Amino acid sequence: MEEFVQQLTNGLAVGSIYALIALGYTMVYGVLKLINFAHGDLFTLGAYLGLTLLTSFSLQDKMGPLAAVGLLAIMVMGLVALIGALLDRVAYKPLRESPRLSAVVSALGASIFLQNTVMLIYGARFRVYPQDILPRTVIDFFGMPIPLMRILILLVSLAMMVALYTFIQKTRIGTAIRAAAIDQGAARLMGINVDRVILIVFMVGPALGGAAGLMVGLYYGQINFTMGWVYGLKAFTAAILGGIGNIPGAMLGGLLLGVMEALGAAYISIAWKDAIAFLVLILILIVRPKGILGERVAEKI
Template sequence: MDWLQQLINGISLGSIYALIALGYTMVYGIIKLINFAHGDVFMVGAFIGFYAITGWGLGFLPALIISMAFCAGFGVLIERIAYKRLRNATRIAALITAIGMSLLIEYLMIYIRGAQPEAYPADVLPNKAINLFGAQINSQSLFILLTSIILMIILQFIVHRTKMGKAMRAVSLDMDAARLMGINVDKTISFTFAIGSALAGAAGVVFGVYYTKIEPLMGVIPGLKAFVAAVLGGIGSIPGAMVGGIILGSVESIVSAAGFSLWRDAAAFIILILILIFRPSGIFGKNTKEKV
């Protein structure tokens, strides 16, 4: 039953990618911007959770909530400082700004606290082996998967059942028409950054609990993989980001189980190349013609 164990591990890892990918896809869906600083918001969330647990003695859930709240505010601040003035700028200007913001956050964190890694305490969540259909499943994996699923359900509720969610969908469809209908577009975009960044903060805490080690440059590879997950699912599609993350995590887990653990990072980018060649719009994306 090793395959079941690897599948659960892969889905748990994929759910972390999905939480990060949701921020990419939501922001792109509204203002057509790939926010490459998003992986570093994930890193900041991991450190906020770490200091909440080790410095304040809090449990997993309070640390998760504090990290999400801090990252929500941090995401809005990034949008106001770096992106708001570039709404009508060229795509390349926004892209360069996003990369610059990513590097600024990384090296500002190194300047503030140094480059040394930290380790989450091993007893944040109970770590027991659960026998499921003959496979030994780590209880942490199941708890992380459950946490991610709950957060995704809450996101779906916000997007489809709340007034702000309706405004987000309207701005995504047509920003100018939404503005004419009385929707506060700036407030809606800030809310989108807040929600996406809060999910990235949650992913940072979950990642820290799962992998223990965190460091200031930890957001680069998971951030890129989450971007691959968003493209795989169809950039701009919320269900696509979820499915893309889970597929990517499962593939990585299978590659590692097959004895090719050195290739697990490469697998994500091989998937990206294949998707861009054979289905550029992704699994849930739609083919649209666009002037650049």
């Protein structure tokens, strides 16, 4: 029982990170019908920018640890959002009218470019986050010790997701995003600046991804330049699992995948941990391509 609860909470923490990244995939897909392959690398960038800001400003000495991490998160999210917007302008905007393959290839190119930029700047080895930022408190949950960090990650992610959901559902810009996702042409005719909508999507998604990168750094304590594509693929699986283009779907898919992976690693085999996500991805695409709550992705001729 104890192991089950440990794995479950661990799965929920990792799953909420997947969910945050998955939101970026799903939002871009919703509006542009493009899989932004570079999204995973924006997540990596978030982790590395977090490390740089953390070590160069040592904020945790000037204010409390929680305030420091909060401020750090805001800075990282802002920077990654800017890079996301830049990425859209440089790599995707010129290809709006091009065939699908062109945009996919450009996205792959962007992914390779970003990943290797990180490698050339920070080196190919694992980098270690300072361990003393957040207190390693363990709380007692019905007699079972649960690290506070897991609960914090889950709560902060859930808060961000709720904020995003309200933003999409309740604000004018959110309405514009939903309209552009349904029909770009009609949205344009209704006076919506679709270009600006796309730009906003390319800022919000990467900002969440960057925050997820920071969380991974704080949670696991070490980061690597290639981690973006593993997390990216898993988050993409989460987005498909929940139904791509669907925001609550991404959240559900992320949490579900995290839990499945954690339990699978614990009860089936740790060596196959990374294969579980890919197996889920392939099975879901064969059996129910539209995901749990989403649109169809298979072509029928």
